[in-house]
Amino acid sequence: MxxxxxxxxxxxxxxxxxxxxxxxxxxxxxxxxxxxxxxxxxxxxxxxxxxxxxxxxxxxxxxxxxxxxxxxxxxxxxxxxxxxxxxxxxxxxxxPAVVAQALVSFDPALNEPHDMNNVPVGINEFTGSHYTALHLLEGTVPREQIKLEHAGPPAARLEAAARRELPAVMLMEPFLSLALERGAHLLGCYFYRxxxxxxxxxxxxxxxxxxxxxxxxxxxxxxDRASFADRIVEETGGELAPERLRREYHRFTHAExxxxxxxxxxxxxxxxxxxxxxxxxxxxxxxxxxxxxxxxx
The missing domain is CATH 3.40.190.10 (Periplasmic binding protein-like II)
Structure with a gap:
C-alpha cells in the first residue's frame, strides 16, 4: 500500500x-x-x-x-x-473510454447520412453528441444544411426520437443499445475519446x-467486460438488461x-x-x- x-x-x-x-x-x-x-x-x-x-x-x-x-x-x-x-x-x-456516438432514427425514410440534409438531429449542446454529429455529417452534408436541435440528455433524446418528435438523434451507450432494442436503426456512428x-x-x-x-x-x-455491464446499464432504470448491452460500441484502453x-x-x-x-x-x-x-x- x-x-x-x-x-x-x-x-x-x-x-x-x-x-x-x-x-x-x-x-x-x-x-x-x-x-x-x-x-x-x-x-x-x-x-x-x-x-x-x-x-x-x-x-x-x-x-x-x-x-x-x-x-x-x-x-x-x-x-x-x-x-x-x-x-x-x-x-x-x-x-480511457472509447465510445461511439451513433446517429439513430425510428423513421424508415432515413437510412444514411445523405438523407440528413436539413433534417433536424437531436443533440445536447456543447457535449460529445453535438461535436460528433458535426464530425459525422460534415463529410456528406453541406455544413449549411446540417441542422442540430438541442434535446437534452440521452434519455430525453431517445424518447423524443421514439415519439417521432425528432427525426434522428445522437446516442451513446447504454441508450444506443436500448434504442436498437426498441426498433431504432443506425445511420452512422463516430468513435471518440x-x-x-x-x-x-x-x-x-x-x-x-x-x-x-x-x-x-x-x-x-x-x-471480464461482461461482469461490468450492469454498471453501464444502470442509467436505464432496468429497461436494458446487462446481457443486452452491445459490446461493439464502447471499449476501454489505457489513458493517452x-x-x-x-x-x-x-x-x-x-x-x-x-x-x-x-x-x-x-x-x-x-x-x-x-x-x-x-x-x-
Missing amino acids: ATQHGDPLTISRNHPVFDLPEIVAVERGLFARVGLDVRFADGDTHRHGESRDPIARRKEALFEAERADLYNLCEWGGIDRLERNTRGGYIGYLR GAQVVAPSLPAERIRAFMSAVNAAVDLINA PFTEKRFTESYAWMRSWQLTDGRSGYDALLALREGANAHAD
Missing part, C-alpha cells in the same frame, strides 16, 4: 460508460494503492432539463465551485469548458498517479497523452465551426505537455 499524499480528490460524475475505469478504481482500491484518496461527488450529474449553459450544468458547476477536482468529457468540450470557466484548470490526458479536466492546483505527480490507477482498472475491465498535433488539429476544427475564438493554445491548456515540464512540476 502506497503512502497517502495530498488532500482527497473528488470526481464530478459523467455517464458510467465514460466513468467506468474511475468507478472500478475507487471500488477496487486501486487509487489507494497509489496513495490517493479519491471519491465521487454525490448526486446525479445528468438530470433531465439541465441548463443549456455548459458551465451551469452540474458536472461543470461542481468543478467551477471547487467542489470537484476532476471530471471527464469529450476533448472538444474540455477545451470549451476551460475557455469558459473562471476557475481555470487543465486537460490532464485523453480518457475524451479529455480529463483537472484542477489548476493538481500537481503532475498526482495526475500521473491517478492515471496509473485508472489504467490498472482498465486492465480489470478488459479481463493529448499530443500537440492532436490538440492543434482539434482546435483548428473548433475554430472552423466558431466553437472557439482561438484565444488559447496547447501550452495554456495541457497539464502534461510533450517536451516540457508539467505546469506544477
Whole structure:
C-alpha cells in the first residue's frame, strides 16, 4: 500500500460508460494503492432539463465551485469548458473510454447520412453528441444544411426520437443499445475519446498517479467486460438488461497523452465551426505537455 499524499480528490460524475475505469478504481482500491484518496461527488450529474449553459450544468458547476477536482468529457468540450470557466484548470490526458456516438432514427425514410440534409438531429449542446454529429455529417452534408436541435440528455433524446418528435438523434451507450432494442436503426456512428479536466492546483505527480490507477482498472475491465455491464446499464432504470448491452460500441484502453498535433488539429476544427475564438493554445491548456515540464512540476 502506497503512502497517502495530498488532500482527497473528488470526481464530478459523467455517464458510467465514460466513468467506468474511475468507478472500478475507487471500488477496487486501486487509487489507494497509489496513495490517493479519491471519491465521487454525490448526486446525479445528468438530470433531465439541465441548463443549456455548459458551465451551469452540474458536472461543470461542481468543478467551477471547487467542489470537484476532476471530471471527464469529450476533448472538444474540455477545451470549451476551460475557455469558459473562471476557475481555470487543465486537460490532464485523453480518457480511457472509447465510445461511439451513433446517429439513430425510428423513421424508415432515413437510412444514411445523405438523407440528413436539413433534417433536424437531436443533440445536447456543447457535449460529445453535438461535436460528433458535426464530425459525422460534415463529410456528406453541406455544413449549411446540417441542422442540430438541442434535446437534452440521452434519455430525453431517445424518447423524443421514439415519439417521432425528432427525426434522428445522437446516442451513446447504454441508450444506443436500448434504442436498437426498441426498433431504432443506425445511420452512422463516430468513435471518440475524451479529455480529463483537472484542477489548476493538481500537481503532475498526482495526475500521473491517478492515471496509473485508472489504467490498472482498465486492465480489470478488459479481463471480464461482461461482469461490468450492469454498471453501464444502470442509467436505464432496468429497461436494458446487462446481457443486452452491445459490446461493439464502447471499449476501454489505457489513458493517452493529448499530443500537440492532436490538440492543434482539434482546435483548428473548433475554430472552423466558431466553437472557439482561438484565444488559447496547447501550452495554456495541457497539464502534461510533450517536451516540457508539467505546469506544477
